[in-house]
Amino acid sequence: MTAVLILWGHALAAILFGTLALARWRRRWDVTAGPALAVVAAAALTALWALAIAGVEPWDISVHLAEGARNLAWTGVMAAFVLRARADGGALAALYGVVMFVVLTATALAPIARMPMDQDMVLAVEITRHVLRMMAMAGALLLLCHLAQAATGPQAGGVRLFALALGAMWGLDLAIALLAFAGPRWTMMPVVARGPVMMGVAILLAVAATHRGEGSVAVSRTIATRALIVLALLLYVAATALAVDLASMLSPPVARAVQTAIVCGAAAALLAFTATPWLRAWLRVKAAKHLFDHRYDYRIEWQRFTTTLGLPGKGAAPLGERIAKAVADLTDAPAALLLVAADGVLTPWAGWRWADGGAELPASLAAHLATTGRIVSLDTLRTGDGTGEAVLVPAWLLDDDAAWAIVPLLHGGELAGAVLLARPPVDRALDWEDFDLLRIAGRQAASYLAEDRSQAALVDAQEFDAFNRRFAFLLHDIKNVASQLTLVARNAERHADNPAFRADMVVTLRESAGRMATLLARLGQHDGTRAEPLQSIDLPALAARVAAARRAQHPVTVEGEPTPLAWGHPARLEQALSHLVQNAIEASPPGIPVRLRLDQVDDRLTLAVVDRGGGMAPGFVRDRLFRPFVSSKPDGFGIGACEARQLVRAMGGELQVESREGEGSVFRILLPLAQVMASAMAPGMAVAA
Numbered sequence: 001m002t003a004v005l006i007l008w009g010h011a012l013a014a015i016l017f018g019t020l021a022l023a024r025w026r027r028r029w030d031v032t033a034g035p036a037l038a039v040v041a042a043a044a045l046t047a048l049w050a051l052a053i054a055g056v057e058p059w060d061i062s063v064h065l066a067e068g069a070r071n072l073a074w075t076g077v078m079a080a081f082v083l084r085a086r087a088d089g090g091a092l093a094a095l096y097g098v099v100m101f102v103v104l105t106a107t108a109l110a111p112i113a114r115m116p117m118d119q120d121m122v123l124a125v126e127i128t129r130h131v132l133r134m135m136a137m138a139g140a141l142l143l144l145c146h147l148a149q150a151a152t153g154p155q156a157g158g159v160r161l162f163a164l165a166l167g168a169m170w171g172l173d174l175a176i177a178l179l180a181f182a183g184p185r186w187t188m189m190p191v192v193a194r195g196p197v198m199m200g201v202a203i204l205l206a207v208a209a210t211h212r213g214e215g216s217v218a219v220s221r222t223i224a225t226r227a228l229i230v231l232a233l234l235l236y237v238a239a240t241a242l243a244v245d246l247a248s249m250l251s252p253p254v255a256r257a258v259q260t261a262i263v264c265g266a267a268a269a270l271l272a273f274t275a276t277p278w279l280r281a282w283l284r285v286k287a288a289k290h291l292f293d294h295r296y297d298y299r300i301e302w303q304r305f306t307t308t309l310g311l312p313g314k315g316a317a318p319l320g321e322r323i324a325k326a327v328a329d330l331t332d333a334p335a336a337l338l339l340v341a342a343d344g345v346l347t348p349w350a351g352w353r354w355a356d357g358g359a360e361l362p363a364s365l366a367a368h369l370a371t372t373g374r375i376v377s378l379d380t381l382r383t384g385d386g387t388g389e390a391v392l393v394p395a396w397l398l399d400d401d402a403a404w405a406i407v408p409l410l411h412g413g414e415l416a417g418a419v420l421l422a423r424p425p426v427d428r429a430l431d432w433e434d435f436d437l438l439r440i441a442g443r444q445a446a447s448y449l450a451e452d453r454s455q456a457a458l459v460d461a462q463e464f465d466a467f468n469r470r471f472a473f474l475l476h477d478i479k480n481v482a483s484q485l486t487l488v489a490r491n492a493e494r495h496a497d498n499p500a501f502r503a504d505m506v507v508t509l510r511e512s513a514g515r516m517a518t519l520l521a522r523l524g525q526h527d528g529t530r531a532e533p534l535q536s537i538d539l540p541a542l543a544a545r546v547a548a549a550r551r552a553q554h555p556v557t558v559e560g561e562p563t564p565l566a567w568g569h570p571a572r573l574e575q576a577l578s579h580l581v582q583n584a585i586e587a588s589p590p591g592i593p594v595r596l597r598l599d600q601v602d603d604r605l606t607l608a609v610v611d612r613g614g615g616m617a618p619g620f621v622r623d624r625l626f627r628p629f630v631s632s633k634p635d636g637f638g639i640g641a642c643e644a645r646q647l648v649r650a651m652g653g654e655l656q657v658e659s660r661e662g663e664g665s666v667f668r669i670l671l672p673l674a675q676v677m678a679s680a681m682a683p684g685m686a687v688a689a
Helices: 002-027 036-055 061-085 090-113 119-150 156-182 188-209 221-247 252-274 277-291 298-309 319-330 363-372 378-382 395-399 432-495 499-523 539-550 570-587 618-623 640-650 674-680
Strands: 336-342 345-352 403-411 414-422 535-537 556-559 566-568 594-601 604-611 654-660 664-672
Touching (some): 002 036, 002 188, 036 188, 036 252, 061 119, 061 156, 090 119, 156 188, 298 319, 298 432, 319 336, 319 345, 319 414, 345 414, 363 403, 363 414, 378 395, 378 403, 403 432, 414 432, 432 499, 432 570, 499 539, 535 674, 539 556, 539 570, 539 594, 539 604, 566 570, 566 664, 566 674, 570 640, 570 664, 618 654, 640 654, 640 664
Parallel strands (some): 556 594
Antiparallel strands (some): 336 345, 336 414, 535 566, 654 664
């Protein structure tokens, strides 16, 4: 009878520790007892140790070796947890090292004691091994006390549960070692009790891993479901123990082998059975039905739902697939299909584990979902209880028994789409909790879908805006050329006989033709700009050329001493200067010249465009001057100043403005010196604007 009790208790403990190791390996839980892999290894070694006791006997050499490996693993878990949390853990690390060395030495003496040697030598080795085992367990208990006392913060409760669990294990082992040192006849009852104690240790470790960090252990749905699993395991182990008891009627050598085979086979079958999705779903349904007032833990479900929807990062699933999965996970549906509203019908967009691409749902059903917002239970329609809805659902959908429900996605009173759910592993009818949760989840998913559509529309609008802005700049340049030619034609009627005017007119016509050719070339470019190298610019020559091209329209003068070479892009600088000069001409009274003034300030050159026009208000200069499509002129495009600043900034320059109402304006272009820029560049380095 004692052997059977030892077998049952340790076999169940082996199953619990094996389940704990498998669960942590599958879910990668965040544990309070060190790295996850170390905890998995320690739990697995503990399961092997308990299985060795159940399958062989408590004093076999394999049990001693397994016990040593178990103690080393749990001590390593403690060391990893403590040393990770402490920056100054040198002395503490040495103490853990001493305890692990004692455990390793005691374990190594077990096979030595089985070697052929003198009887007195065997007794000395056994005594040494027992003493070392007791020292190791006492040291481990002291380390556990230190761990529990040093635990602080939200994880303190979980750490103390962990310390309590291992304290129970090593405390009982220490008691067994003391009794074995005193006399073997006193050790049988503690060995029998060790099996149930190790079962409690496994449960405490599982609770410690799920501790919420609020200072007390909260019994949640997760804990209740796992308690139901433990109850099922107890019943399963009881049946296994009955089979083992019946096998004990066989002859002793055969009975031990058959009992070991029954325990190992039952453990393997249980682990394989608990890994099936159907059993996990069935357990959740039964726990929700019989243990709680509500089917769902709404906090947990909503956290999982929003995490799935908003999952960021490279390699994440597309939004449509995430929406389908998030809604499906609420009801444990194994698959889902997302359909979006387009042209009055619901068109398949993305699926999660859906077998095929799906098919459209008719406009009548889409209109019904948009109007009522009802969640359609297809099983209800199949039984004939759905009043009026059956005629709206296509026949192919009703004939597909795997289709379970249709969840509408409503946003702002409009139907954004719908999610078609597959039948869950544990078939059941939808109830009011399902309807409420799916209705809220559908609205949240619809907001993500609507935001995605708005983002796509915004990107399209930005592309069109960039396209329109580029052509608006070109249209502004064409308008300037047309205005220039109009003024030349008008002045030609009065000054055609003047040779100087005719010379200026030829320059103006040549410059206008060149600008038109440039505009035509820009029309053929995809983005309207090209990366071209910066170079040295002769500002006086460029200013004189622009002034000569405008003199047929309006008097333009160039002032200032010759300056060093500037650094920039000649064509773009000439285009920007032409914009500013054209604006100055349009703002200036007839006969009042526009002045181009050259100067040098420190390591920059300035080219100022000065007019004596009406000027601008400070608020207009600050808030509206450089905004596109805003102009102080009735027929202006409001683009010249904006484009001029963009062109100057693109070549590393700056455009400054000074203006006073009734006195005129000064637009000042500042460019770096070519000599300074050339000395700062490495030989042969190209600079592109």
